[in-house]
Amino acid sequence: MTPLPPALRNPLLWDKILTGGLLLYSLCIFLPGVTALERLGLVTALLISCTGGRWKACLAHLRHPAMLLTITLLGWFTLSATWSVAPDITLTSVQGVFKDYLLILPPLFFMLADPDRRRWFARGLALAGLVIVLVNSAQYVREWLQDPALLNNIKLHRGWGHPLVLFFPFALLQGRLARGKPMYLWYGLAVIEAMMIMATGARGAWLALAMVLVVWLGHDFDRRRLLALSGAGLALVVLAYFMLPAPLFKDRFADGLSTSLRTSGTWGPALQMLDERPVLGFGFGKPIFDQEFNRRAPTEADWSIKKSKGPHSIYLEAGFSGGYPALGLITALFLVIFVAGIRAAARGRQPEPERLLALACLAAFAGFYITRGSVESVQWSALPLLLAPLVFLSPPRQRRP
Missing domain, CATH: 1.20.5 (Single alpha-helices involved in coiled-coils or other helix-helix interfaces)
Structure with missing residues (x-):
């Protein structure tokens, strides 16, 4: 050979x-x-x-409380097939949504074990945000050329708010680490991402953006950087509001402040169905929620939506699927991840690049899952991308003598 x-x-x-x-x-x-x-x-x-032997890098981290809770939650969702109202759908949904968790963790933990690889990964996530900005911009241009009236459809760009929220903190991370012209370029990208998030007209995205900034500035407060970033952001937002076509920004801003039917159309029905099977739930799978919702909706006078739009909350999605035990598990999981992230991002705990990577992952997790996940359905697939770095970077607890 x-x-x-x-x-x-x-x-x-x-x-x-x-x-x-x-x-x-x-x-x-x-x-x-x-x-x-x-x-x-x-x-x-x-x-x-x-x-x-690269895969062995993940073994030392499987006993972390966040990893144990993740495994327990996925196991509960899998077991729900035994009592699900549609076992085949549950098994198919669990496999389709969560199989990547088992596949991505070995390379993720190996990647995190080296400072250079961590740096490549962090910069790559920031550049992924740039790709999303370019794709979203191209969609705006295409709609403008095809029919300017398409810009009035606020739903056409709402989905881009998800990756923009997730990748936004990594642009801040690169700006924080860079010096000179690259610093301004990275912060410029962050401001554009923030503007595009605002332009989605989705209050969940706005709340997520606010949470990202609160977490970031709360852990990395610096008056000079805060004033510079806030001034640049405010200037661009004002310019966009008054100079861009109204459908592109101003109307979207107004639409985002409109009232919502979530209480009586998504969250309320989800809780009502959860109370029907509080211990076990109906089984994991969005088709099951849609099926059960649509079957009840015609006879539920208090439900303002008559065709399922999903539970609009990752917490209620878990609760509907696996009952209150699953709701408790996902709440505990998110709390443990958040606390681990706070400890990893604390000043003085580790070298600055690692601390800032932990801060970016924490801010993205707080915005994407804790905040937007509470008011909208979000993708499960991105969770390991934030979970693994926070588990890896969170310092072990000191044992008492």
Whole structure:
């Protein structure tokens, strides 16, 4: 057999490819029509992690409370197939939503074990935000050229608020670490992302953005940076409000302040159905929620929506699927992750790049899952991307003598 060229025998090359695969996956889970690229990134990272004992890097972290709670929650969702109103749908949904958790954790923890790989990953997530900005901008241009009236449809860009919220803190991270012109470029990207989040007209996205900023500034307060970032952001928002076409920003801002039917159309019905099966739930799977909602809606006079739009909350999604035990598990999981993130992002606990990476992951988690996840349905697939770094970077508790 012909030996591999020396360049291909270099472990550093394969480590870079592994990190690139993770970044490709991280971006593609938010892009439509690129499932093949998403799977390519994940499978590439997984296969490389299976060689040379790289996969063993994850073993030391499986006993972390956040990992144990995650495994318990996924196990409960899987067990719900035994009492689900539609067992086949539950098994299919659990496999489709959570199989990547088992596949991505080995390469993720190996990637995190090296400072250079952590730096590549953090910068890659910031650049993924740039890709989302470019794709979203291209959609605006396409709609403007096709029919300017399309800009009045506030729903066409609402989905982009999810990746923008997730990647926004990593632009702040790069701006915080950079100096000179690159610093202004990264902060400029963060401001554009914030503007695009506002332009979605989604209050959940606005609340998530506010939470990201509160967490970030609360842990990394610096008066000079705060004034510079706030001034630049305010100037651009004012310019966008008064100079851009009204449908592009101003109308979206007004639409986002309109009242919602969530209380009587999504959250209320979800809680009502949860109380019907409080211990076990109905089984995991969005089709099950839609089926049960649509079956009851015609006879429920208090339900303001007559066709399911989902529970509009990752907490209620968990509760409907697995009863109050699942609701308790996901609440405990998110609390443990948040506390671990606070400890990892505390000043003086570890070198500044690692602390800021933990802060970016904490801010993204607080905005995406804790805040937006409470008022809207969000993707489960992004959770390991934030969970693994926070578990890895959170310092172990000191045992009492």
